[in-house]
Amino acid sequence: MTQRKVISFDTIRVACKNCSLSQLCLPMGLAPEDVERLDSIIKRSRPLHRGDHLFRGGERFRSLYVVKTGSVKTYAPSEEGGEQVLGFHLPGEIIGLDAIDKACHACSAKVLETSAICEVPFQRFEELAAAIPSLQHQMYRLLSKEIGQDADMLLLLGKKNAEERLAAFLTSMSSRLSKRGLSPTDFYLSMSRHEIGSYLGLAVETVSRLFTRFQEDGLLRVDRKHVEVLNLSALEMMAGAPPSSAHKQRSN
C-alpha cells in the first residue's frame, strides 16, 4: 500500500505491543521473557509533531530513541544558523548512538512529520544487556552496523558525483521503507530538497535539477514530495559503480 498523505497523518496508533527494540532492531535470539523485560523499560511517548526536538546538541544523553512511525532528522547546527544534516531516520531505526561516548548529545534530532517515537533509557538498557548476553551482542551489532553504514556514506561523499549520490539516496530510502513493509517504489519524502542537499553534500539547485533529470529519463515520477520509482534497478546501478560510461571517475 502506498502511504498517501503522510504529511498530515495525525492519527497515529501508538498502542502497539512489542513496538520495542525486540521487533525493531533486535529480531533474533531473545527469549520471550527477555523481550518482556526489554519492553518494560521502554517509554512510549505521545505522537510528536513536525519541528519537535527529541534532543538538542549539548544536552545530556539519557536515552536512545527508536522511530516507530514517521521520520526524524539528525543535524549538527553550525555557526551562522546553517545546519549540516547528518541523517534521516525511518521507522525501526535508532537515534542517539553517537552520544553514548561523551554522555552528551553532539547533534540535534528534529521530527520531520508527525511521528511516534519510543524512548529507551540507556542506563537501564545497559543493566539489562549485562544480564542478557544475546541482548548485549545485539547491541554490539547495532553499534557496529551504524559504523558500517557511516563508511558507506563516507564513500558516497568522497567518491560519488551528484547523480550517484541522489540515486544512492533514493535506493536507500526505497530499501529501508521496504523493510518496514512499505512500498519500495512509491513513497513520500518528508524532508525538503534543502535537507536532502545538505545530507548529500549538494546545493539545493543541484538536487532539484537531478530530480527533474531523473524524471525526464523515465527513472521516476516526482510530484513535490511524492516519488514513484519507475526503474529501480537502473537507479541501483547508478548508485553503485560508475553509472554512465560517459565520464568515469578517477579511482582515487
Added chain:
Amino acid sequence: MTQRKVISFDTIRVACKNCSLSQLCLPMGLAPEDVERLDSIIKRSRPLHRGDHLFRGGERFRSLYVVKTGSVKTYAPSEEGGEQVLGFHLPGEIIGLDAIDKACHACSAKVLETSAICEVPFQRFEELAAAIPSLQHQMYRLLSKEIGQDADMLLLLGKKNAEERLAAFLTSMSSRLSKRGLSPTDFYLSMSRHEIGSYLGLAVETVSRLFTRFQEDGLLRVDRKHVEVLNLSALEMMAGAPPSSAHKQRSN
C-alpha cells in the same frame, strides 16, 4: 621527541606489559584484576611490515586489532583495482569495529609501516565484557565514539573544501599523535599522497598542490613524508569554520 626515521624503524619492542586495551582505549574504571583478565586474552603478534594485511574484505571476523606502534590503513577495494581509503589508524586506535555486525570484514586493513599490533579475539572479549560491567560500558563508549568520529568525517566530506580538508587531516594527525606522547608539530606521514587524497576525497594533484601552498604560506614545512607544523592554530582555524573570508561556502 620527534620520531625520526619511522619508516625504517624495524626494531620495535613488542614486549610491553599492559599494551592491552586497558591502556590503549579503556583507561578508566577497571580493577587491576580485571585488567589482568583482559590482558590475558590478548594476543601479541610479531611485528608486521609495510604491505602486510591484518585482514581482507570478505574474511570472517574473529578479532579486533589494536595498533600499538606504527600505522594501518583500512580501505574498501573497489572494482577495477581502485581503492577507497576509509581511515588511518595510529597507535592506541582500534580496527575492525565495523565487522561485528555481519561477523565478516567489509573492508581490508593494510599495514603502512613496520607496526606492532595486538589482536583481541572478540568472542572471548565479549564474554569478559558480560562479566565486567565497566568493560561493557567502555566498549559501548568506544563504538559510540567511532560513530561520532564518522559524523565529523561526514561533515568534512560533505561541506569542506580541499583546503579545509587537508588542514583538518593535519590537525587530526597532530592531535592524535600528541595523545600518544609524540610531537604534535613534527611527524612523519606513513601514507602516500595518493592515500591521503583518497581518504579526503581529493585528487592526488590537489593534495600535492595544497602541501606546496601551505608551505608557501608558512603554515608548515614539508619534505616528502616529513611534516613540521609551523602554525598549528592557523591550521586548526582553517580546519574549523570557514577559513578565508574570500570565498565563503553556502551553509547548505
Added chain:
DNA sequence: CGCAGCTTTGAAGCCGATCAATCGGCGTGG
C-alpha cells in the same frame, strides 16, 4: 646506474556551486 613509482607542476575542461529570477503551493486574513 637505471628504472619504477611517487610527487610535483602546468594547462585545460567540467561539474556543481553560486547568483538571479520565476514559479508554485499553502496558509492566512480579509
Added chain:
DNA sequence: CCACGCCGATTGATCGGCTTCAAAGCTGCG
C-alpha cells in the same frame, strides 16, 4: 471564497575550484 504573501522548488546563466590530462622531477631500490 478568494487574494495576498511567504517560502520552498524550479529553471536559467555564469563562475570557479577541483579534476583530469600531460609531462617532468625526484627518490629509493634492485
